[in-house]
Amino acid sequence: VGIVPTENKPRILLMGLRRSGKSSIQKVVFHKMSPNETLFLESTNKIVKDDISNSSFVQFQIWDFPGQIDFFDPTFDSEMIFGGTGALIFVIDAQDDYMEALAKLHMTVTRAYKVNPDIKFEVFIHKVDGLSDDHKIETQRDIHQRANDDLADAGLENLHLSFYLTSIYDHSIFEAFSKVVQKLIPQLPILENLLNILISNSGIEKAFLFDVVSKIYIATDSSPVDMQSYELCCDMLDVVIDISCIYGMGEDPEANPFDKESSSLIKLNNATVLYLREVNKYLALVCILREDSFEKQGIIDYNFHCFRQAIQEVFEVRTKATTQQHGAAAM
Ligand code: GDP
Numbered sequence: 001v002g003i004v005p006t007e008n009k010p011r012i013l014l015m016g017l018r019r020s021g022k023s024s025i026q027k028v029v030f031h032k033m034s035p036n037e038t039l040f041l042e043s044t045n046k047i048v049k050d051d052i053s054n055s056s057f058v059q060f061q062i063w064d065f066p067g068q069i070d071f072f073d074p075t076f077d078s079e080m081i082f083g084g085t086g087a088l089i090f091v092i093d094a095q096d097d098y099m100e101a102l103a104k105l106h107m108t109v110t111r112a113y114k115v116n117p118d119i120k121f122e123v124f125i126h127k128v129d130g131l132s133d134d135h136k137i138e139t140q141r142d143i144h145q146r147a148n149d150d151l152a153d154a155g156l157e158n159l160h161l162s163f164y165l166t167s168i169y170d171h172s173i174f175e176a177f178s179k180v181v182q183k184l185i186p187q188l189p190i191l192e193n194l195l196n197i198l199i200s201n202s203g204i205e206k207a208f209l210f211d212v213v214s215k216i217y218i219a220t221d222s223s224p225v226d227m228q229s230y231e232l233c234c235d236m237l238d239v240v241i242d243i244s245c246i247y248g249m250g251e252d253p254e255a256n257p258f259d260k261e262s263s264s265l266i267k268l269n270n271a272t273v274l275y276l277r278e279v280n281k282y283l284a285l286v287c288i289l290r291e292d293s294f295e296k297q298g299i300i301d302y303n304f305h306c307f308r309q310a311i312q313e314v315f316e317v318r319t320k321a322t323t324q325q326h327g328a329a330a331m
Contacts, residue, residue: 012184017092021091024041042125057213083116089123090109125164127167188218295318
């Protein structure tokens with residue numbers, strides 16, 4: 001993947017009231033902080049640009065806004081902030097009274113939509129670890145209804161919000177981020193198609209293409225995702241990265257412990273196999289398959305080789321297209 005100018009990167013904004021959990025989400029997903037450590041995070045009171053594009057395939061910036069920012073302050077440059085934004089994530093604390101958050105959500109999305117109607121609006125109903133299953137569903141229904149009623153009252157039926165139940169104490173935050181990021185990847189249909197071809201020709205049951213650093217899956221085949229499979233694959237990725245970092249460093253301390261040769265196989269006691277292969281500097285493929293399908297490992301490896309080749313080509317085209325676009329803009 002070539003160097004893409006910052007201006008062309010899809011940008012994700014993370015917004016919400018103070019203490020809703022924005023910094024925690026960012027730390028847990030992109031900086032491997034453990035959820036318990038977030039208890040000691042200092043509250044955000046400035047716009048934080050967190051550029052993770054050097055370590056992650058997912059090229060975006062997170063702008064963490066303080067909860068009390070005033071849109072009507074003339075120094076708040078909404079053209080600049082919303083203009084280049086791909087997705088706006090609004091975090092609502094579900095353990096707290098959310099009426100103020102809903103008012104803020106409404107104000108934020110209407111303002112952003114005016115500047116840039118192409119923004120994807122994503123609402124994270126967050127901290128749901130403290131809620132019972134019934135309460136979760138009821139909260140989501142209530143927030144969904146109120147937010148949409150407000151938009152309808154304002155005549156904004158074309159503005160669509162998506163809702164996710166999230167918590168940093170389980171995998172839901174990674175799953176939600178995966179869905180948000182996938183909407184911003186123009187090559188997604190191609191990636192899904194490649195994964196479908198790979199699994200159907202290799203006897204694989206489920207395959208995820210992971211961004212290694214964040215554990216966001218940027219694509220999966222079209223069979224339905226169940227949380228348990230995703231969690232299993234996330235856990236495997238953690239194990240492999242930990243082992244690689246401890247034992248894979250070698251002589252050169254700058255060397256990437258996760259490289260072309262990285263692969264791993266875990267056999268579970270229910271006749272299931274987890275198989276991980278490195279795809280490129282940022283991406284890994286993690287598959288779930290039956291033990292007897294893995295007897296034909298030669299075929300799987302051959303198919304994987306073709307898959308890796310195809311992925312390379314997909315992203316080379318992207319880099320060229322971006323360069324051309326940039327060249328044209330410079331003329
Ligand atoms: P910010 O001001 O929006 O950046 O909020 P913080 O990230 O500082 O989070 C405020 C508090 O919420 C911290 O004490 C976090 O530990 C807590 N928190 C964040 N996410 C979750 C979550 O998913 N579940 C629970 N129970 N607490 C959370």
